[in-house]
Amino acid sequence: MTGSLTYAYAVARDDGSLREVVSGLVGVVGAPVGLVRAEACEGLVAAVSQVPEQDFDEAALRVRLEDLDWLEATARAHHRVVDALAARTTVLPLRLVTMYRDEERVRAMLVTRCGAFVSRLEDLAAQVEWGVKIYVEEPAAEATPAPDPGAGLSPGRAYLSHRRAQRHAREASYRHADEAAGRVESAASAYAVDRVRHRAQQGGPASERGENLVNDAYLVPLRHAEDFRADVARSANGLPGVRVEVTGPWAPYSFAAPAAPEPPGRSGP
Amino acid sequence: MTEPPARRMGDLPSRGTPYGQGSSANLADILERVLDKGIVIAGDIQINLLDIELLTIKLRLLVASVDKAKEMGIDWWEHDPSLSSRADDGYRSLTDENKRLRAEVEALREGGEALTAGDEESEVPAPRRTSPARRSAPRGRKRDES
Secondary structure (H helix, E strand, O other), rough: OOOEEEEEEEEEEEOOHHHHHHHEEOOHHHHHOEEEOOOOOOOOEEEEEEEHHHHHHHHHHHHOOOOOOHHHHHHHHHHHHHHHHHHHEEEEEEEEEEEEOOOOHHHHHHHHOOOOOOHHHHHHHOOOEEEEEEEEOOOHHHOOOOOHHHHOHHHHHHHHHHHHHHHHHHHHHHHHHHHHHHHHHHHHHHHEEEEEEEEOOOHHHHHHHHHEEEEEEEEEEEHHHHHHHHHOOOOOOOOOOOEEEEEEEEEEHHOOOOOOOOOOOOOOO | OOOOOOHOOOOOOOOOOOOOOHOOOOOOHHHHHHHOOEEEEEEEOOOOHHHHHHHHHHHHHHHHOHHHHOOOOOHHHHHHHHHOOOOOHHHHHHHHHHHHHHHHHHHHHHHHOOOOOHHHHHHHOOOOOHHHHHOOOHHHHHHHHH
């Protein structure tokens, strides 16, 4: 016999409008999204879905988390629900596959953590997360043309000269990337209230388009959201070989958990 | 700070429009948020940390692109016997698989691959029982904290 489990996506405070947001919203495995309310904690709700126990119990998850198709579908569905709620109100996204036996257990969790959730939701109110990635692009072939055979250089010298030009182009790109990073920091100091560094993305299409040097998330008050985005988007202007990508606005995934104290012996930037 | 957040969020024109993240967001960007970030609460279903760690190591090998990896014919996970629906003995085989992956990660690093492992402290408490030395990834930290 198989039952169902409760999948929890995010925690928010309902001002009365969230029922409409989740109505028709589809979560993981195509299940409709509903709200669990904690009457004992003012306005606090969790967005949840019922999912088949056989697919989400411990043994199943151990296997399924390794199935990248399943992982992608689940991650996208999870994100879709978080994103839909975030379009309406401040949310605390929960980590992928946060599972409960039933809605009663979710409610108990909300009540237990009422104070912490409410306080974090207040901290994050009216702020959005922007992702900022800085890439050094591969020097384009035309930027360092192969030497003209008629230039009078011996093939050996021509080769060395070509290599030197390539190296210089690359070094310049890294210097430019540093400068772009400085401009991003300056936009951040004007507008952002917090930053989290993600690890640089390696491999795949990202590497085809260059090497990802910086992959940060910034928490920005809504009133400055567009200014921040515009300033950051401009930060690679006039800097050949550098690309800056801004993604978002995201729900505050990277800031949902209050910042942990710095471990001793490490210093933040 | 006087308006309700809902109203102010609703005022951001980009929200909910095609320009926002929606379904087109890059998978790597989504994965690093839904897997590494967000609030961690031990729900009723305990996901073994070893499994999560395994997953993140794999994602480090592949991240930024499952699609691309498949396109390139990198799909070893689909043929790995320890990863095919053997839920009943999954725990033991995943432990072995974890060891094997650590070795692969190490080999890739030594092979000059710019494989960056960062941010360890925030996501995967290192299980003490397996190869603690390989866990430290100093290069990744440097990148991460610079």
